[in-house]
Amino acid sequence: MLSKATSLTRSPVNLLEKARILQDYIVYVIFALVLIYFGITIGDSGFLTVTNLFNIARTTAMITVIAVAMTYVIAAGELDLSVGATAALSALTAALIMKAGYGWGFGVLGGLGAGLIVGAMNGFFVTVVRIPSFLVTLGMMQLIRGFDMRLTYTNPVSISNSTFNNLFGSGNLFGIPSLLIWSIVATLLGHFVLRYTSFGRQILATGGNRMAAEYSGIKTRRIKFYAFLMSGAAAAIAGMLYSGMMQTARFNFGEGAELMAIAAVILGGTSLFGGKATILGTFTGALMIGAINNGLIIMGLDVSDQMMVAGAIIILAVAFARKPAA
Amino acid sequence: MSDRNTLLEMRNIEKSFAGVTVLKSANFTLKKGEVHALMGGNGAGKSTLMKILTGVYTRDAGSIHIDGNPVDITSPKSARENGIAMIFQEFSLVNTLSVAQNIYLNREPRKGGLLSDSLAIEQSREILRELEVDIDPSTTVANLSVGYCQMVEIAKAISQNARILIMDEPTASLSEREAQSLFKLVHKLKRKGISVIYISHRMAEVFDLCDRVTVMRDGNITLTSACGDVSIETLVENMLGAAPASSFEWHDRGHIPTGEPTLSVRNLTIPPRLNDVSLDVYAGEIVGLAGLMGSGRTEIAEAIFGRREIDEGEISVLNQPIKSQSDALKNGVALVPEARRTLGLVLEHSLGEKLLLPNLRLVSQVGRVDDRKANSLIDKIIEQLSIKTDNRRKTARLLSGGNQQKIVLGKWLAQLPNLLILDEPTIGVDIGAKSEIVRIIRKMADQGVAVLVISSELEELLAISDRILVLHGGKIIQQLQRKEVRSEEELHHAIQGHKLNQIAS
Numbered sequence: 001m002l003s004k005a006t007s008l009t010r011s012p013v014n015l016l017e018k019a020r021i022l023q024d025y026i027v028y029v030i031f032a033l034v035l036i037y038f039g040i041t042i043g044d045s046g047f048l049t050v051t052n053l054f055n056i057a058r059t060t061a062m063i064t065v066i067a068v069a070m071t072y073v074i075a076a077g078e079l080d081l082s083v084g085a086t087a088a089l090s091a092l093t094a095a096l097i098m099k100a101g102y103g104w105g106f107g108v109l110g111g112l113g114a115g116l117i118v119g120a121m122n123g124f125f126v127t128v129v130r131i132p133s134f135l136v137t138l139g140m141m142q143l144i145r146g147f148d149m150r151l152t153y154t155n156p157v158s159i160s161n162s163t164f165n166n167l168f169g170s171g172n173l174f175g176i177p178s179l180l181i182w183s184i185v186a187t188l189l190g191h192f193v194l195r196y197t198s199f200g201r202q203i204l205a206t207g208g209n210r211m212a213a214e215y216s217g218i219k220t221r222r223i224k225f226y227a228f229l230m231s232g233a234a235a236a237i238a239g240m241l242y243s244g245m246m247q248t249a250r251f252n253f254g255e256g257a258e259l260m261a262i263a264a265v266i267l268g269g270t271s272l273f274g275g276k277a278t279i280l281g282t283f284t285g286a287l288m289i290g291a292i293n294n295g296l297i298i299m300g301l302d303v304s305d306q307m308m309v310a311g312a313i314i315i316l317a318v319a320f321a322r323k324p325a326a
Numbered sequence: 327m328s329d330r331n332t333l334l335e336m337r338n339i340e341k342s343f344a345g346v347t348v349l350k351s352a353n354f355t356l357k358k359g360e361v362h363a364l365m366g367g368n369g370a371g372k373s374t375l376m377k378i379l380t381g382v383y384t385r386d387a388g389s390i391h392i393d394g395n396p397v398d399i400t401s402p403k404s405a406r407e408n409g410i411a412m413i414f415q416e417f418s419l420v421n422t423l424s425v426a427q428n429i430y431l432n433r434e435p436r437k438g439g440l441l442s443d444s445l446a447i448e449q450s451r452e453i454l455r456e457l458e459v460d461i462d463p464s465t466t467v468a469n470l471s472v473g474y475c476q477m478v479e480i481a482k483a484i485s486q487n488a489r490i491l492i493m494d495e496p497t498a499s500l501s502e503r504e505a506q507s508l509f510k511l512v513h514k515l516k517r518k519g520i521s522v523i524y525i526s527h528r529m530a531e532v533f534d535l536c537d538r539v540t541v542m543r544d545g546n547i548t549l550t551s552a553c554g555d556v557s558i559e560t561l562v563e564n565m566l567g568a569a570p571a572s573s574f575e576w577h578d579r580g581h582i583p584t585g586e587p588t589l590s591v592r593n594l595t596i597p598p599r600l601n602d603v604s605l606d607v608y609a610g611e612i613v614g615l616a617g618l619m620g621s622g623r624t625e626i627a628e629a630i631f632g633r634r635e636i637d638e639g640e641i642s643v644l645n646q647p648i649k650s651q652s653d654a655l656k657n658g659v660a661l662v663p664e665a666r667r668t669l670g671l672v673l674e675h676s677l678g679e680k681l682l683l684p685n686l687r688l689v690s691q692v693g694r695v696d697d698r699k700a701n702s703l704i705d706k707i708i709e710q711l712s713i714k715t716d717n718r719r720k721t722a723r724l725l726s727g728g729n730q731q732k733i734v735l736g737k738w739l740a741q742l743p744n745l746l747i748l749d750e751p752t753i754g755v756d757i758g759a760k761s762e763i764v765r766i767i768r769k770m771a772d773q774g775v776a777v778l779v780i781s782s783e784l785e786e787l788l789a790i791s792d793r794i795l796v797l798h799g800g801k802i803i804q805q806l807q808r809k810e811v812r813s814e815e816e817l818h819h820a821i822q823g824h825k826l827n828q829i830a831s
Contacts, residue, residue, distance in 0.1 A: 196440040198432070205431055208420035215402065215418060216432040275422030
């Protein structure tokens, strides 16, 4: 009798379920299509060479690191727009500390500290003062970026510490570019924590249904606070990756990185409404954005085109990510 | 007084809010493995009593005993620790997680320190099998129907060793088949020695499913009895009281429907909730729609307002077909929805802005709102409605429920609609404002508006309607002229699915 009831309620549901599954894997399909498209149109210009693919993975490392943490923030039902500015802040902080004669260890601690402070402030305003995260982090983005400009009066700060430069961005570890290692470690760690720890599950429950999460004893405000801390720390690491790669720190590092990261997360299949997330999808989404940017450059288009494409991608990604009409 | 079979005892529970007593020395007992119905009208105190049991409210006086030992329930958490679980109808599961992940939310089984979904699925499957619920624990909850969500919740409670389950109108949003599955599950729980407090207005369910029944009225428990020992009449009497305190009187408006109906619904079918519904409402007439929760009342309102996809049938207003919300608005249909807090009123708007919204055209010139004209219109409406406010700029949220509802009605006063649909117009509104609202509705009808009122408060329907349609199981089973209904009790019987004349004879 029950099984009859099941089949009765399931038949219309099945289509919906299929639409959802398609949505979950759409990023991989689109990624493959993007690669094929560029492979055909600009294959002769070296798009598909190993060097260039490595290059894509390296240049997207910063976006990947930010996007992994952004996945947590979005999965918890929030948004962090301040990550780009925070990346620059951490880069400058680390560079200034090292310029003042301290070792790379202090530089890294300083950079991370700056990111954590911004994350804590975001978390405080969202969870304690209860301002929507969109507004808090939009304001914070502007505030931090202004602070970045003031810090060195927009002058770049060069970094001569070779350990720092090798560790973040420039060098190789075990023959593998360190940027690649950072993005893979961030992805694997992010995937592991989301899937196999109670923190990951609490993030999903908080974003999926806050009341239900609270009722199950989850301190949802604390969880959101931690997500913002994570996002701040990831932005800091990304900032130091930019500066290690360029061997210098600039106030304008990470401009637009927040949008790229959000696009990567949503393209990857994480629900914009919270509660459902995939780090592997985010990783793929980030790679795809990197591949598109790279392809456009090879095609001879410039930054302005990249910006327009990135903007269009976000709109399309969100259009795809919308819940199928019930 | 208490024997070995008594699981729960609530003794002399009292509660008042801001000086208003809502529970007066209530005594309630629950036996092991018993299904105990809790009945009573709106505001009788059922939900307050249950909120005290689940730790949402703290009692002012009295004591709670489980297995004969006094327990102190001060929070939802301590209620859970005492084995008490409330089964919500929806919204208490995380849609994006799987059934197993929900059952074990925040107490996930682990393997080597890490969360193990496979272990959670295995254990959930065990629980579900024991309850004979056929759900795949790895399914995402978003793919389940409401009925199954409820069963997952029950499984979740059982997995936490709950011994007392509270179900509030559990079948209200279920299809017939889903309800049957739920009843099977309740029987199963009973055999496992789990006790269920079953809040329902449906007599048939109460008699079929429950062992005992407790009736509340005005914060008092008026009856506790074995279901086999009482009749429907006794239950209804105890719910209504000897002389129901009538807050508003009906008077025959002497309306005789003439001409073409303003609203005409023909063979409306929206599975699974509505089945072949036809009705007419004439200009100047107030028609009440009576029925239990889940009988399809709200669906009818939404369909007429063009917000529901119609499977079969036709809806027309003044001979114009209604197929979408813009059709409805174009033809002068106004809907005052049930959940007015979320649907009808932008709470952050000021009172003045709010009243103005549907009337912008009256005070605009070349697309610009004439402030002076607007203010005088607002003041006129405020006066007509006798809304109590010191300032037309006051934010709507700060007004009382009754005044908020008056604003919603006020929106339509300046520009009378052809058809006004009201869904639960006076829920959560104090008595004074209630009769005020009834007065406004009558006034609008007197000016030729066709009015359709949906309400679960029979007293309200009786006070306001010229004609009452009885909805049961998605069908209109009876049409009553208000004059023909002699008492609230009769209407009570009617919405349970009995023909009125059967009772009367």
